[in-house]
Amino acid sequence: MFAHLHCHSPYSFLDGASSLDRMLSRARDLGVDAMAITDHDNVSAAVEFCRLARDYDIKPILGAEITVSGPGHLVLLSLDEDGYENLCRLISRAHLDNPRLEPQVDDDNLRRHRDGIVALSGCRRGLISSLILRRRYREAHEVARNYVSIFGPRSFFLEIQADLIPGNRGLYLRLKELGDSLGVQLLATNNVHHAAKEDFKIHDLLTCIRTRTLLRDVHPQRRLNAENYLKSWDEMVWALGDLDFALYNAGRVAERCRQGLGLGQGSYPQVDLPGGMTAGRFLREQVDRGARERYGEISSALQDRLDRELAVISDLDMAGYFLLVWDVVRYAREKGIRYAGRGSAADSAAAYCLYITEVDSLSRGLLFERFMSRERAEQPDIDIDFDARYRDEVMDYVRRTYGEDRVARVATFSTFRARSAIREMGRAMDFPPDEISRLARTLPHVPADDVERAVREMPEFRGRTYDGKYIDLFRAAASVAGYPRHPGTHLGGIVISNRPLFAFTALQQAAVGGTVCQLDKRGVEDLGLVKLDLLSLRTMSAIDDTVASIKVKDPGFDYDAVALDDPGTFSLISSGNTVGVFQLESPAQRALQQRLNASSLEDVIASMALIRPGPIQGNMVEPYLARREGKEQVAYPHPSLEPILAKTMGVVLFQEQVIEIATAVAGFTPGESDRLRRVMTHARSQREMDDIGQHFMIRARERGVSEDVARDILAQISGYASYGFCEAHAAAFGLHAYKTAYLLHHHPAHFLCSLMNHQPLGYYPLHTLAAECRRRGIKVLPLDVNKSDLQFRVEDRGIRVPVTLVKGLPRTAVKDLVEERQRAGSFRSWPDFRDRVSLKRDALESLILAGAFDAIFPNRRALLWDLLAPGRGDVTAREHIEDLSITERMDCEYKILGLFTSGHPLISLRKSLGDRGFIDSRALSHLREGQEVRVAGIPIRPHRPPTRSGRVVVFLSLEDEWGLVDVTVFEKTYRKYAAVLFGGLPPVLEVRGRMGSRERGLSIIARHLNPYSPGKPGRAGSISRPADIEQVESQKAAVRTGAEPPPPCLPGQ
């Protein structure tokens, strides 16, 4: 048997340069019978490796190169399931018993978990080889003897490698002598780090990234040669010379190994059940109880639906799973933690009765089969959003209840994409940092193997020359496309097992606290383990805070009982003034709402699904709106579609409709229909699409549907393709959208205040929310040492900026300030503040520049002087010093607070803009379609969503002193101005164009986009983005160095 028993995959994180697929493909070509993946201190590749190895008919052996105390490397291979579990326990102990990212296994643990494991002495960084290379032969002998005592002579091997490094011959002769003296065999590997020799360059670059060195630097971890690839039998024998027998020993060990990872063998953890009761019966009780509470009376339709769902749940043995989720939400409810189920779980009436979701699937006519079905026989996904502040508390409950060793966070693997690959490879290849940064910043979010095309075709790069060296860089980036860069923790995924997780994976400390397993979502699913998505949603926190704030004055307010047919709320939604509303605030949604004129919750739910790539690319949006407005007749390609599509004006909006159409037209079983939806949704291979399409056509014809009609229907649902929402998810989100719109309409100050307290949240930055406050007549009250608290706070008819917003101010300093004020009352003067609160000078400077003392001493520059040049008497003596201009004040506020409190920068530019024919956002509504227009503002989030035609359309907003202006940039203009939009946004953007169609919402079609430039230098101040903090520094420096009050020093003045 030909076996490579020491191979690293990309899951060795920057120490493996070939994908598992490429490794196995080459192994098969070389006639390799067995292969072991031995990544550094992890088993992250295990599931993918086993799945792929089965396809390539290669025996997979699960192992790891672990770090042992010393420190040194040791290769462990699992012989069977027990061995794999022990391997996972060892790796877990290495991680959990040591500081994070410094795993290390000690001898005690090796001894405790040695069963079913074969150990190899490892590479030159193994303890034995490294001691021999340092001529410490006696110590090497002792270490080897120790390993023999731990693993036994049959399960410990001295490893030699065919990697043609200087000194190998001497080292291996010594190892052979050592083995002979201890009765231990040599075993040959090639310490494989890449599949083929030509992949070495990529491995070398990855090593540079890992060691933070440049190619021209010397580093001990850089490999001398390109020999650590999957070698053929002949190449191995040639390199090993007369020690080739060690290669046969590798084959013998491989023969002893049995695959130690059972895919699909996970099982569900058990909720504590009352004595003698089965999970199924207990679940039935809970569902019945919830149904009575939810509906009062259980109708026969409801009973039938629940019976049908519970029968499927029982047949698929998932009662335990449902009870687990029920238990989690029960805990949240008991603790008053706001939550809501999202996703397809809302298709289930049982989930609604268990209080997992808030969508009444029965009355909405939602399909349970979209959620789970006998044909699919897969564990369904249940995702729940929790108030972000308490989500970890819920996770802790799950850990405590089901066992620390049975519950862990799910891992994610950050992969190389275009920007990261160019940045990191470029740095290693010694490109000038500025050039690389500019290139990476300009790149769109594309895969790393798409950079060459992007640079060739995208207008952002026009005029830039990328020569051969850059082509090398682009190709190096392409080589690592999709490779895992480093492990992380999934936002909300946790895995729960009914037995210790070590049977499946190893655990380590998560950066966010708790433990994280070494498998990602796909790995967990393939193993058949239970995964729950317990997501933290800041919107929930903002809602909770808003409700609490409203209840101070209106104790009877009940968010869960707000009227779902409130005309004021629908009026707000239809106005498009929905900045801050959950899921309805993007420019596309705001434009849609102005045309949709929502009058019911159903309209809002439809909105959720309409502004999605699927419906947009499937040309669903315009027909939907035209039919809704009565401008186009509702038509159905086949009469059987009318009951399915009637509620969505004859267009396919929801994933459930795809299932129903396939059932009605082609007689698909629910499982077949769901397969159709999944093939389309996941954009799998064209062959798979063609297969299921052909199946659809045959079945439709058999049912008497004409060829043309069947083809038309297939085209419609195929056009819908990916990225569509399921109705259940749209319903769950739509409810939140409506209710947050209700809060914004009836309690705008409370709601916007809460949104500002939970940034980052939603679509817009803080300063845009502040502008929205002002547009609504809510004052954004300035920072004030006597009034600002730890959070934004509703105060009279405004919202007070908190002290915590001051960048660089330590949390403890903020608390001290507020506590001192509460203890001894308001600060009467600047000297009073200095006497009572001890702050570092930088913190005081920031407070001054942000305007915190304006109420007690309004001259910020004089205060700065007093701070930096004290001892010249009373600060009031400096009142003659010319204060900062309004532009300078706003500039400081923007940089220090992230918003403006003294006004808006466009106010100071308005005269200059007005002189040049620019109008403000208020005036837009008076313009007619097609009218030429000039506007300017702070550009917000230019983005390029997918379009039906495939052509590029850019959407962005401009924020001015009165609100937002939405701008659309079509491809021709985009090609001309791409560098302005995506090559580093200017602080203020000027847009010239024409008013778009009123029917499509109030938007400007741009023709020219340019950074703002004042007509004449000095006529208006300039503003800059918060990132340019050095400008603040220059202001402070000017104050420090000037003998007399310095002149204003902002750029442009």
Added chain:
Amino acid sequence: MIKEIQVRIDEEGNPRGFFHNGGYWRIREIIDTWRDTGQWWEGEAEKIFFRVTVLPVRGEGVPALCEIYADVDGDHWVLYLIYD
């Protein structure tokens, strides 16, 4: 001590001896072999090194220890190092 040399090789491509200082030096033993990719990013070719003991074919003498290398892609041989 880097000097281009002419080398005789066996069927497997291993060096048997080389010409140096007007004489032919027979390789008595290959002590070690390794490969070195060098500065590949500068276009440098991969090299295969041999640490060998050699004896002059004519005349008596003690074996000398030296290192020679060849570019992997060609037959360009270099005497890289002679140990004193």
